[in-house]
Amino acid sequence: MTKILSVKDIRYTHTVKRGVFSPLQVFELGPISFDMHSGETIAIIGNNGSGKSLLAKALAGAISIDSGTIEIDTEAKHAQAVRMILQHSKDALNPALSIGSILTQTLTLNTQLSEHQKREKIEETLVRVGLLREHYYFYRHMLSDGQQQRVALARALLLDPKIIVADEPFAALDPSVRSQTINLILKLQKELGLGFVFISHNIGIVRHISDRVLVMDKGKVIEQGPTKDVFIDPQEPLTQKLIQSHFAMVEKHFANL
Amino acid sequence: MALLEIKNLTLYIDTGDDTTVKALEKVNLTLNEGEIRALVGESGSGKSLVVRCIIGAIPDYWSIKADRITYNGQDLLNMSYEKRRQIMRREIAVVFQEPTSSLDPSVTIGEQIEESIPPEFIDKGWFWEKNRQRKQIAIGLIHKVGIRDHARYLNAYPHEIPKDVSQKIMIAMALASEPKILIADDSTRGMESTTKTQILRLLVKLNKTKKLAILFVSHDLLAITSIAQSMTVLYCGQTVESGKTRSLLKRPLHPYTKALLDSAPSFQVSLAPKSPLVALDGTIPTLQHLPAGCRLGPRCPNARKECVQVPAPRSIQEHTYSCHFPLHMPEKLSTKPPRMAQGLTATSYEDD
Numbered sequence: 039m040t041k042i043l044s045v046k047d048i049r050y051t052h053t054v055k056r057g058v059f060s061p062l063q064v065f066e067l068g069p070i071s072f073d074m075h076s077g078e079t080i081a082i083i084g085n086n087g088s089g090k091s092l093l094a095k096a097l098a099g100a101i102s103i104d105s106g107t108i109e110i111d112t113e114a115k116h117a118q119a120v121r122m123i124l125q126h127s128k129d130a131l132n133p134a135l136s137i138g139s140i141l142t143q144t145l146t147l148n149t150q151l152s153e154h155q156k157r158e159k160i161e162e163t164l165v166r167v168g169l170l171r172e173h174y175y176f177y178r179h180m181l182s183d184g185q186q187q188r189v190a191l192a193r194a195l196l197l198d199p200k201i202i203v204a205d206e207p208f209a210a211l212d213p214s215v216r217s218q219t220i221n222l223i224l225k226l227q228k229e230l231g232l233g234f235v236f237i238s239h240n241i242g243i244v245r246h247i248s249d250r251v252l253v254m255d256k257g258k259v260i261e262q263g264p265t266k267d268v269f270i271d272p273q274e275p276l277t278q279k280l281i282q283s284h285f286a287m288v289e290k291h292f293a294n295l
Numbered sequence: 296m297a298l299l300e301i302k303n304l305t306l307y308i309d310t311g312d313d314t315t316v317k318a319l320e321k322v323n324l325t326l327n328e329g330e331i332r333a334l335v336g337e338s339g340s341g342k343s344l345v346v347r348c349i350i351g352a353i354p355d356y357w358s359i360k361a362d363r364i365t366y367n368g369q370d371l372l373n374m375s376y377e378k379r380r381q382i383m384r385r386e387i388a389v390v391f392q393e394p395t396s397s398l399d400p401s402v403t404i405g406e407q408i409e410e411s412i413p414p415e416f417i418d419k420g421w422f423w424e425k426n427r428q429r430k431q432i433a434i435g436l437i438h439k440v441g442i443r444d445h446a447r448y449l450n451a452y453p454h455e456i457p458k459d460v461s462q463k464i465m466i467a468m469a470l471a472s473e474p475k476i477l478i479a480d481d482s483t484r485g486m487e488s489t490t491k492t493q494i495l496r497l498l499v500k501l502n503k504t505k506k507l508a509i510l511f512v513s514h515d516l517l518a519i520t521s522i523a524q525s526m527t528v529l530y531c532g533q534t535v536e537s538g539k540t541r542s543l544l545k546r547p548l549h550p551y552t553k554a555l556l557d558s559a560p561s562f563q564v565s566l567a568p569k570s571p572l573v574a575l576d577g578t579i580p581t582l583q584h585l586p587a588g589c590r591l592g593p594r595c596p597n598a599r600k601e602c603v604q605v606p607a608p609r610s611i612q613e614h615t616y617s618c619h620f621p622l623h624m625p626e627k628l629s630t631k632p633p634r635m636a637q638g639l640t641a642t643s644y645e646d647d
Contacts (some may be wrong), residue, residue: 079569084487086458086459087488097506146503183338183574183578184578185578189387197599207435207630212337212338212514213514213558213559214554214555214574215337215574215578216558217557217558217629218574220544220572221571221574224571225571239486239487239488241561242560243560245561246568246569246572247377247568247569265568279489280487283488283489283491283492284488284517286492287492287520287611288515288561290521291517291521291561291562294520294540294545
């Protein structure tokens, strides 16, 4: 297990200006530090507005952090080594372009491949995520939810990243499609040794697929550790509340049996 | 007694080019007094269509055919428009999906709640007294749904308040007319577990204290099993299985129900971390490409030749299922001539 990502004391300040005279609303993220090894899955949990999405964006390089460092063990550019899957994969695909052109854009902007190589790369990736080569010619509206999620995953995988960051990848999916996506991610992780960082509200899934958990509140990581330890013995009141409210529901389920 | 009863509801949608699709096919649903029933199904299964058929929010190019849709013994289908509106206004309340988009963005929360209070509840004489009473009722309502800080939210606009609070506001507005039935359409979607528990606790409390019957429409199995006493599973516009939550969880008879339950990792005790989950192949078909017969057919692990016929609903002790080859059942028993669900005759199930 090699270390592929190390995040040290990153900080980011997000200010919102509502009106001319109203006071600035300031949201401070960090300082946050953690390390990640290859093939590891890290889940970020926390209440709404705790800065989970900001952290994900900071990792992916979508926002530039104020201080601190994000080091990735690779020669490739940051933007290529860390790819992001957005929350609503459906809305993140351009309805006017075919899946092929959407994916080609990613390659044109980031690599020097020839047309032929691009085409090959895209088809290979489509097959890898469980779609067909023919989906190259499809448009967004022709695909089901699960297939759209796969295209989003294909777009992330296209540049052979080390790490995939996903903001609530499972929230909008139906149970059966969700299980399919989870299986796919688990499979890809095993094959490619990907690091996977994801945000989720679904504690059941977090427990099932993550190796480590970060619990966030008000821009800070209040607790982190191996999933097993955090779930067996949560230290912070917020973590306890999140986990207990989930298990209370699970217990009710088993009480029904 | 059944408060709301739907028998063999079929919804046709006119697609324009002389074809119609059956968006719902022979859906059965009963909601008893003081019961929480869950309507379970993935997106595209027609859950929201059922809700719209109940409340009658149907555009011109849809047409309904049903043996009956009754509320408290009154037939909702052959009722005058005014009468039906009256019932919708006072007896059945709906909390729609996506609270942030169902609230009017240009009006404050307070005004919206006050608007939803029926005029009969205001008995004071002068207009200032009326206004004050209305405000008092609005404050009472949002206290009831567990928001203590009423001053902060009554004057806020919908974009200024968090999603879970707007969900509670929607419930408060639904409760304003003191309904008998509350239809909650996907109320816990995308919420973290703490707020979800709060909303669920609120619904259970309302159900216990006011004998409010709740139709809880969702695909969140964890939420459903923790509050609902009975559930109806919908797949692609067909009711596949319905009955007491307990018996459905213990012994799902339909392969789809089983797959749905298996998809929640929390329900499996002996599941190694990172092991693949059980999932049906493929996805829910679109309305344009519905398979014939049992619509689960192409995805079903034990589909056979017979499955191109729509299976008739059969029931064992209030547990109704529609499947030719139910799980947990010896082959011989399941191929016996079906015992019909209560009140149904064999002829009503022949193709129309």
